[in-house]
Amino acid sequence: MNARWANAWRGGTLGVALVLALLVFRFWFSAVLPMTGDEAYFVLWGEHPAGGYYDHPPMVGWWLTALLQASRAEWFLRLPAVLLPGALALVAWQLARPLGSERARLAAMLVLLQPASVWNVLITTDTPVILFSVLAVGAYVAALRARNPPRALLWQGVAGLLLGGAFLGKYFAALLGVGILAHVLLARRDRGRWAGFAVLVLAALPAPIYNLWWNNGHCWVNVLFNFVNRTADAGFQAENPPLYFVCLAYLATPWLLIALWRQRAALRAAAQRADVGAVLWLAGVPLLLLFLLSFEKSVGLHWLASFTPLLAAIGAMALPLANVARLLRWSALFAVAHVLLIGVICTLPLETWRNSSAYDGIVLTVRADELLARLQPWADDYLFATDGYSPAATLAYHARRPFAVFGEGSYHARQDDFLTDWRVHDGGRVLILRKSEPAADEYAPYFERIALQHVDLHGVRYTLVLGEGFRYAAYRDGVLTRVRDRFYRAPAWLPRRADSPCEFCMRYFPDDTGGMLPLKPR
Known part of the structure; x- marks a missing residue:
């Protein structure tokens, strides 16, 4: 049995079957998974096309604007994320191909079986960053392999354009740029390295220049968010560096990291090749910088996802083939475990999570249509609002009508500051849906009259604050002034x-x- 299984792996039959099964699973999961709050927030970007947005540069908003012209179905809006692992696997195959067809196949399979390639079907700002970053690495390595200078310069230009595209997804794509600079400065000795780097930089520069130009005319919003507002709580926390390694081990898989460490002599030998060494630098430098950042701030899974596919490619390019085949088997079992776990979770009744502190948010997300049906008696006369961006975006997506964010909110996801003009609602009616009971005097200054009602849904009691006679001047002085002072001081x-x-x-x-x-x- 083991021999037949090994032969099936080597022949590719079992691998192809597994990849097709995973693709079917990803399409199914993207269709049954309710739209999450973050995704719904980015759909809101797509519904209001702009040159940029509060939190980040605009790339995912532009993608969603295009997709929304065809459909609002969750599976359709998530298509870029569903198909992303295939694109990453193709890059890994291209990186490993000169070292042999078997290594190329194993590289692609290792990427396709990484955990994020199994379950991550979410369309977020990370989707374009991951895609363009890995494509940029592929183009940079293609430039190193090019046999004539004009072709090498062309690939360097392509790498720069792709790096710029990644930057227009999220700022931390600049870490890849630092990796490229480090490779040029410290590793490369070829005569064309500086000319190629200059072409790459010139091709990448329009993206950050555009972003700076847009921010300069729009309150510097995503510069303030990324470098001022969200760093206010930065500081050393002892659990963050270990957590970084846990996240890295999970995304890259522990057995791959262990194999790379145990076979570091083979890794050093393989890195003598210019292309293998380049991938190692372009993955290693950003991951090292993120590790250093973990001493000041928690580094989440999504920050690492642009670079862990490169580790899989490095493993396939550098390790002995027998070792890579064993890694692939472990990864296949891990992928199957993810599929089974997600399948079980999706079949469990909603009430399974009743004792979870997040249950009220789960019900709001999974049963949004039922909750919206309970709000219909007030739909014609009230501006609908919530006290946070996630429920507001989720309900707006399902209702296809605006849900404002009433109150100060958090430093995250403040696009509603530009979508809702509170002046036009002066004297009007506002319905504020909350997951918790408000303090008795919390809303009194901002309305002439207030009534509270409750909506019970699947064991959760939501509170409706029905405010009449909205006092815009009091809201400006009591809430919007704090918002200005906290989030818009440059x-x-x-x-x-x-x-x-x-x-x-x-x-x-x-x-x-x-x-x-x-x-x-x-």
Whole structure:
């Protein structure tokens, strides 16, 4: 039996069957998984096309704008994420192909069987970052392998364009740029390295220049979010560096990391090849920088996902073939375990999670249509709102109508600051859906009259705050002023364009000089 199984692996029959089964699973999972709050928030971006957004550069919003022209079905909007592992596997195959067809096949299979390739069907800002980053590595290595200078420069330009595309997904794509610079400075000795690097930089530069131009005319919102607002709580926490290694081991798989460490002599020998060494540098430098960052901030799984497919490619390119085949078998078992676990979870009744602290959010996500049906008596007369971005985005996606965020909210996901103009609702009615009972006087300053009602759904009691006679002036002074002071105060080193002041500040505080205020100590 073991011999037949091994022969099936070597012949590729079992591998092809497993890949096809995983693809079917991913399409099924993308269809049955309810739209998550983060995804619904990015769909909101797509529904309001713009040159940029509050949290990040605009790439996933642009993708969703295009997809929404055809369908709003979850499985369709998630198509880029569903098909992403196939693209990553093709790059891994291309990276390993000069070392033999067997290594190329194993490289592609290792990528397809990594945990994120099994379960991650979510369409988020990470989807374009992962795609363009790995494609950029493939183009950079193709430049190193090119046999004539013009072709090498062409591939360097392609790598730069792809790196720019990754940057327009998320800022941390710049870590790959640092990896490329480190490789050029410290590893390469060929005569064409600086000309190629110059072409790469020139091709990549339009993306960050565009992003800076857009931010300069829009309150510097995603610069403030990424480098000021979300770093306020940064500081050393003893659990973060170990957690980094746990996340890395999970995404790359522990057996791959162990094999790379045990076979480090083989890895060093393989890295003498320019192409293998380049992949090692372009994966290793960003991962090292993220490890150093973990001493100041928690590094999540999604931050590592752009580089763990490269580790799989390195393993297939450098390790003995027998070792890689064993790794593949372990990864296949791990993938099957994920599929079975997810299948079981999806069949469990909703009430299974009743004792979870997240149960109210689970019900809101999974039974959004039922909750919206309970809100219909107020649909014509009230502005619907929640007290957080995730439920607001989720309900807006299912209702196909706006859900505002009432209150200060968090530093995350503040796109509603630009979508909802509270001035036009002065004197109007607002329904605020909450997962918890509000304090008695929490909303009193902002309405002439308030009534509370409750909606019981699958064991969760949601509170409806029915406010009449909205007092915009009180809301501006009590809430929007805090929002301005906390999220829209720019450091002095950020330039201000007199012809394009901060939209949020000018809307509610037109007397502020230039629409932006200096940063206050926190």
